[in-house]
Amino acid sequence: MLKRSFAILLVLTLTCGVVWGQPILSGPLAKLDIKDARVEPARPKPKGTLNIGLHFGIDPGWLDPLGYYGAAHQFYYLMHDALIKPMPQGEFTYSLAEHAEVSADFTRAAFRLRPGLKFQDGRPLTTADVKWTYENYRGLNFKPLQDKLDRIEIVDDRAIVFHFKGPFVDFLDLYNGSGSGAGWIVPKHYYERVGKEAFNARPMGAGPFKFVSQEAGVRVSVEAWDEYWRRPPGVKFINVRGIRDLAGRVAGLETGELDLAYGMTGKLLQRVMADPKLRWNPNFTSPWHLVFPGYNEPTSPFHDKRVRQAISLAINRQFLTRQETQGIGKPWGNWISHETRDALRGDGTDLPVPPYDPGKAKSLLAEAGYPNGFDFDWYVPFAPYYDMAERILNDLRAVGMRSKMQMLDAPAYMAQTSKGRKGFPGNRTIVQRIDPRPGGAKALIRLYAVCAGQASYICEPRLEALWAKHEASIDPVERDRLSRELQRLIVEEYYLVPLYLQPFVHAVTQKVLPEGEAVQRYWDTLNAPFPWPWEVWEVKG
Amino acid sequence: MATIPIGTDRTVAAVRAARRGYRVLQNLPLIPLLILGALTAMAVLAPVVAPHSKLDPVKPTREQCLAKFNFPDCPYVDNAPPFWARGGTLDTPLGTDSLGRDVLSRLMHGARISLIVALTGTLFAGAIGTVLGVLAGYMGRWWDEIIMRITDAWLTLPSLVFAILLSSVREPGLWNVVLILALVFWSRYSRAVRGEVLTLRERDFVKLAEINGIGKPTIIRRHLIPNVMNTVMVLFSLQVGVAVIIEASLSFLGFGVPPPEPSWGLMMAQERESLMEGRWWLEVFPGICITMLVLSANMLGDWLRVRLDPQLRNR
Numbered sequence: 001m002l003k004r005s006f007a008i009l010l011v012l013t014l015t016c017g018v019v020w021g022q023p024i025l026s027g028p029l030a031k032l033d034i035k036d037a038r039v040e041p042a043r044p045k046p047k048g049t050l051n052i053g054l055h056f057g058i059d060p061g062w063l064d065p066l067g068y069y070g071a072a073h074q075f076y077y078l079m080h081d082a083l084i085k086p087m088p089q090g091e092f093t094y095s096l097a098e099h100a101e102v103s104a105d106f107t108r109a110a111f112r113l114r115p116g117l118k119f120q121d122g123r124p125l126t127t128a129d130v131k132w133t134y135e136n137y138r139g140l141n142f143k144p145l146q147d148k149l150d151r152i153e154i155v156d157d158r159a160i161v162f163h164f165k166g167p168f169v170d171f172l173d174l175y176n177g178s179g180s181g182a183g184w185i186v187p188k189h190y191y192e193r194v195g196k197e198a199f200n201a202r203p204m205g206a207g208p209f210k211f212v213s214q215e216a217g218v219r220v221s222v223e224a225w226d227e228y229w230r231r232p233p234g235v236k237f238i239n240v241r242g243i244r245d246l247a248g249r250v251a252g253l254e255t256g257e258l259d260l261a262y263g264m265t266g267k268l269l270q271r272v273m274a275d276p277k278l279r280w281n282p283n284f285t286s287p288w289h290l291v292f293p294g295y296n297e298p299t300s301p302f303h304d305k306r307v308r309q310a311i312s313l314a315i316n317r318q319f320l321t322r323q324e325t326q327g328i329g330k331p332w333g334n335w336i337s338h339e340t341r342d343a344l345r346g347d348g349t350d351l352p353v354p355p356y357d358p359g360k361a362k363s364l365l366a367e368a369g370y371p372n373g374f375d376f377d378w379y380v381p382f383a384p385y386y387d388m389a390e391r392i393l394n395d396l397r398a399v400g401m402r403s404k405m406q407m408l409d410a411p412a413y414m415a416q417t418s419k420g421r422k423g424f425p426g427n428r429t430i431v432q433r434i435d436p437r438p439g440g441a442k443a444l445i446r447l448y449a450v451c452a453g454q455a456s457y458i459c460e461p462r463l464e465a466l467w468a469k470h471e472a473s474i475d476p477v478e479r480d481r482l483s484r485e486l487q488r489l490i491v492e493e494y495y496l497v498p499l500y501l502q503p504f505v506h507a508v509t510q511k512v513l514p515e516g517e518a519v520q521r522y523w524d525t526l527n528a529p530f531p532w533p534w535e536v537w538e539v540k541g
Numbered sequence: 542m543a544t545i546p547i548g549t550d551r552t553v554a555a556v557r558a559a560r561r562g563y564r565v566l567q568n569l570p571l572i573p574l575l576i577l578g579a580l581t582a583m584a585v586l587a588p589v590v591a592p593h594s595k596l597d598p599v600k601p602t603r604e605q606c607l608a609k610f611n612f613p614d615c616p617y618v619d620n621a622p623p624f625w626a627r628g629g630t631l632d633t634p635l636g637t638d639s640l641g642r643d644v645l646s647r648l649m650h651g652a653r654i655s656l657i658v659a660l661t662g663t664l665f666a667g668a669i670g671t672v673l674g675v676l677a678g679y680m681g682r683w684w685d686e687i688i689m690r691i692t693d694a695w696l697t698l699p700s701l702v703f704a705i706l707l708s709s710v711r712e713p714g715l716w717n718v719v720l721i722l723a724l725v726f727w728s729r730y731s732r733a734v735r736g737e738v739l740t741l742r743e744r745d746f747v748k749l750a751e752i753n754g755i756g757k758p759t760i761i762r763r764h765l766i767p768n769v770m771n772t773v774m775v776l777f778s779l780q781v782g783v784a785v786i787i788e789a790s791l792s793f794l795g796f797g798v799p800p801p802e803p804s805w806g807l808m809m810a811q812e813r814e815s816l817m818e819g820r821w822w823l824e825v826f827p828g829i830c831i832t833m834l835v836l837s838a839n840m841l842g843d844w845l846r847v848r849l850d851p852q853l854r855n856r
Contacts, residue, residue, distance in 0.1 A: 266814070271817070
């Protein structure tokens with residue numbers, strides 16, 4: 001009897017081993033660096049409520065991965081799950097997928113899902129949902145994902161193969177849950193039944209938290225889903241509230257109405273830093289930078305490189321970071337974060353820190369034909385960093401560039417910026433932008449700095465030629481070299497003007513566990529603007 | 542025969558004039574007029590009398606920079622208190638804001654925007670509402686039905702929410718706020734004026750004009766509009782105060798006059814955080830200005846209501 005049981009166990013183990021280890025794709029494979037998921041099924045029951053103060057209003061559209069734009073990822077990590085996604089272990093970490101392959105010629109990619117996956121309504125999550133999500137995705141970067149796709153082959157309920165029309169080297173960059181929403185799997189049966197509007201109003205996914213309720217623009221509440229495959233969440237409820245007013249968020253932390261708040265800046269940052277009851281994380285994300293929609297039209301004042309250079313020279317970055325970030329922000333010479341793969345450092349290592357020289361800025365303006373400066377239509381800051389915008393407007397006015405500020409709340413701002421040129425049809429506007437997201441520099445160049453980029457204002461033949469070479473190459477070394485060359489050119493030509501590396505300071509109260517500075521572990525995901533994954537958060541009950 | 546010297550005649554006339562003047566003054570609402578006059582003078586003379594620029598930071602001295610930042614060459618000194626507080630100077634009597642700009646100068650220039658917006662917005666609203674109210678009341682029938690149904694529907698809209706809705710459709714700006722105020726407030730005039738015209742049109746002078754074959758446009762122009770102006774004036778003075786509050790609220794919420802232009806509401810909105818840090822002067826001074834303007838407009842409105850209403854006037 002014992003021998004028989006042992007034999008059955010051996011056969012089962014071998015069979016599982018063969019199936020698990022068997023490649024999905026035939027032929028040589030590219031080497032991938034995808035970290036294993038940390039599965040912790042034996043955890044105590046979720047307890048307590050985590051109240052979060054977001055620094056802008058909430059767009060219900062951010063709950064639907066199919067239309068991804070803006071600051072939606074924080075909600076995807078709550079309610080949805082992706083095949084692979086950035087996690088504290090690494091930029092590429094297995095999640096719903098337990099195995100991935102990419103052919104050596106980058107024309108095919110395959111995934112195998114974990115066994116027994118299900119959505120929050122109990123229905124199984126299969127490759128049919130993965131295929132449907134990809135085919136129906138219409139959010140940021142959907143064009144390259146659609147254009148390069150030849151077909152999707154469902155091998156079985158757990159294995160799926162993407163066939164591309166040609167080499168698609170950046171596929172995983174765009175599909176890893178950071179560059180787009182296509183990798184976040186939406187339940188086909190539910191979405192088809194209720195439709196887009198109802199899904200936005202009452203989303204459902206395979207993530208660690210189930211949707212409970214929302215007040216459009218103001219609040220989203222979720223509840224722990226104990227059956228999440230990786231581990232039961234640490235907290236029972238999470239409420240995310242949009243509080244644009246910094247004083248409101250700080251007061252919320254001080255009175256205990258909030259447990260975690262974002263965007264501690266400017267006037268009250270010092271108060272947060274000095275409060276012994278609060279713990280904070282500098283959470284360096286991305287550099288702020290200025291962009292010029294329509295600059296390449298001859299009628300735009302920003303058409304002249306000297307004007308764009310004058311803008312860079314007019315800004316007193318040192319004083320700006322002192323006033324806005326208590327000096328912890330770093331003046332930076334690149335528009336891409338130092339934590340981004342393949343990025344040039346903007347602290348003088350790869351690219352110089354832009355100097356402050358208002359005298360030279362004035363003379364450059366005079367050379368460009370603006371001895372008395374000029375008025376431009378709007379300066380559009382990212383909500384709610386309006387004080388910072390006024391400081392920059394002050395600096396620009398000091399050298400003769402005058403404008404007024406257009407105050408948009410984040411959903412409106414992000415919707416406009418994600419449309420690229422269509423979002424800002426005039427050519428006399430400066431937009432202040434930041435895009436913190438895990439990933440590679442190439443993904444940001446694709447999005448923001450080439451003609452076809454969905455959110456791009458830049459369309460330059462020199463950049464296009466380099467980008468075409470980059471796209472044609474499957475040699476990683478050459479691609480990295482071209483990416484760096486593109487970054488350098490973009491900065492040297494002032495198509496984008498970097499400001500400083502933003503510390504997107506988050507603060508938590510004593511209610512958040514663990515006690516002391518061990519709480520800093522929540523910010524371990526590289527270059528993530530928000531402290532995901534949410535299932536690991538714990539609070540006092 | 543005694544003769545009265547010419548000089549005495551003049552004295553008597555002067556005394557009489559002074560008595561008349563005193564009686565007029567006694568009946569005038571002096572406090573609101575003084576406040577409104579002062580605010581208007583401040584707004585008109587702002588470019589001349591404001592001690593500093595409304596937009597640029599006050600250039601600090603080397604000593605101020607050293608005291609605040611420990612380095613000698615700073616672009617500005619932010620959050621300087623009023624002159625009577627420790628650290629304040631007479632150069633910036635009401636202190637500086639978080640961008641080192643003079644609060645007094647911004648208040649003076651802000652008065653221009655707040656007054657322009659409130660007066661012109663209410664004026665436009667009054668013009669639209671009066672014309673529609675007269676038409677509805679005098680023309681009757683389907684004119685009355687259409688105009689009054691729209692007016693009633695309009696009146697049910699909460700004014701601030703409606704103003705925010707309108708401002709989200711258009712780009713923010715001074716004249717945009719004026720347009721919003723006109724669109725929000727016209728219905729109040731039209732409802733009141735229509736009621737007034739319904740009684741006026743039955744009066745003899747209107748009937749006689751009609752019998753004499755005078756055209757409707759002329760009757761409206763000559764007989765109706767002049768007779769509803771009392772009501773319109775009272776409403777106008779009351780609505781000015783509300784308009785200031787709406788402008789301040791819109792600016793406070795980011796839908797009004799775009800920064801860096803100063804308006805009182807915007808100045809308060811931009812310094813919300815400062816109150817938590819004890820920098821009260823950045824909130825209190827614009828708040829006082831708004832309160833004074835609203836209060837004086839309401840007091841003037843009350844006075845006009847009493848003066849122009851024959852029943853109340855004779856009590």
